[in-house]
Amino acid sequence: MKYTYKTKMVCSQEISFDINGDVITNIAFVGGCNGNLKAISKVLDGWTVEQIEAKLKGNTCGVRPTSCADQLCIAVRKAYEEQKNS
Structure with a gap:
């Protein structure tokens, strides 16, 4: 999906x-950040939701309370839960 x-x-x-x-x-x-996000995408390809969360959940960017990596954790968990409940 x-x-x-x-x-x-x-x-x-x-x-x-x-x-x-x-x-x-x-x-x-x-x-x-194009280069960094392309690298993250390549490294994480084929990982499970749990593996991604274990490594990246709660990661921050500067003074922000989140980061692109943390947002990915939120996104994959949301997608997983929606898929599971449908």
């Missing part, structure tokens, strides 16, 4: 990815 999430309080505006069960693939960010 393809999922798109509108981010909050970060430079990237949107995150999209595919979710199959709890496995996340094809992560793409719109906006943000």
Whole structure:
């Protein structure tokens, strides 16, 4: 299933990815720190929701209470829960 999430309080505006069960693939960010977010997307490809959360949940950016990586954690959890409940 393809999922798109509108981010909050970060430079990237949107995150999209595919979710199959709890496995996340094809992560793409719109906006943000292009090189860093491309690298994160490549490294995390094929990881589970739980693995992504274990490494990145709560990560902040500067004085912001969140980051693009933290927003990805929120997005993958939301997608997983919606998929599970449908």
